[in-house]
Amino acid sequence: MAKPKILYSCSSCGAQSPKWVGQCPDCQAWNTLVEVRTQVVPSGRGGGYAGAAAGEVQPLAEVEAGSEIRTGTGIGELDRVLGGGLVAGSVVLIGGDPGIGKSTLLLQALVSIGDRLSTLYVTGEESLQQVSLRARRLGLEGGAVRLLAETAVEAILATAERERPQVLVIDSIQTLFTQQLQSAPGSVAQVRESAAQLVRYAKQSGTALFLVGHVTKEGQLAGPRVLEHMVDTVLYFEGDPGGRYRVVRAIKNRFGAVNELGVFAMGDRGLREVANPSAIFLSRHEEPVSGSVIMVTREGTRPLLVEVQALVADSHLANPRRVTLGLEQNRLSMLLAVLHRHGGIAVGDQDVFVNVVGGVRVAETAADLAVLLAVLSSFRDRPLPNDLVVFGEIGLAGEVRPVPNGQERLQEAAKHGFKRAVVPAANLARGRTVEGLEVTPAARLAEVLEAI
Known part of the structure; x- marks a missing residue:
């Protein structure tokens, strides 16, 4: 007992x-x-996941490395973020701000694969009529999608055992409760135990499971941190709920690359894939403007062209402001110090504002060179050429350090019509060139400033 x-x-x-x-x-x-x-529960024989014999030890070399069979969802950007499609027995946790499109995306995915796989959509926040109204508003023919309004985990698992769905969606994990605990739904214990039971069922039955999670005001997934460790993939919805574009980012993925990016556009018919994300992050000006630089960043396996803008103005404060949107603020302060020390340009008495156009976040150091050139362009009020693209990391000694996948970045720039590029010299060590692109290598910050 x-x-x-x-x-x-x-x-x-x-x-x-x-x-x-x-x-x-x-x-x-x-x-x-x-x-x-x-x-x-009294101790007894433990049960492993499906296909794993409990208590048996095997050498790594003798374990057969079977290939995962992936099933496409019919939504290319979602498949990219998942690593190529759905894997049987995988558990995906997707979170984001209220109203950003989590339920809409999953409903579209279920309708897309409903004719190939058996599906079950469990809603704990909406009634069945509300889900049906949303499907009609989006123009979805969801005859093959089965719905269930339930919040008790035991009842959900009993229905899943009877229906045997190949894809199961839980919307959302914070609304579920298990009868084994006395605490309220949404508490730490309820979320952890409910998720554990669902994950165990998915692994044993081979069902692909989607869990929708709420987020806190800081943008982190609500509930215990162990929830992210229990699942195979963690996806975050980013973007302004009032804006048009949405970005789905993979934070954790046991079946694919992390930091992979999927871009969607929200319309009256739901989320639509954006085939060329670089086009939405670039605002081509009719004439050159100061403080604007185009750089090539990399999100997962995808190179993206984004515009970095800077505004430098006289400060009337004792401590000038350093504001960044889409970049790390501490790194901006470091880059300004490098510009002063190795470039001879002091902006200590200036307010500096840096923004990445389109709402995308750039976490890699390849944006260093673009930030410095945007700041310098705004400070001197001298625009850079419209056909120029840059990328590179700046070290504290003033060196321009190489970044990964430099050749792919140059090819992406050439594909969008750029004619000139300033890149780290080490990225051109093999002597490979890109047709139609004039590349200027630089090893020091002084060489960059001289070339510009």
């Missing part, structure tokens, strides 16, 4: 304590420990 056990779990970080304390020992938050009743 299962025995009840009382623990205290932190509602902020999910840490557990055998007794109540005023401050969480892990995250140092005050008054966040809540009582959780768990069921202690």
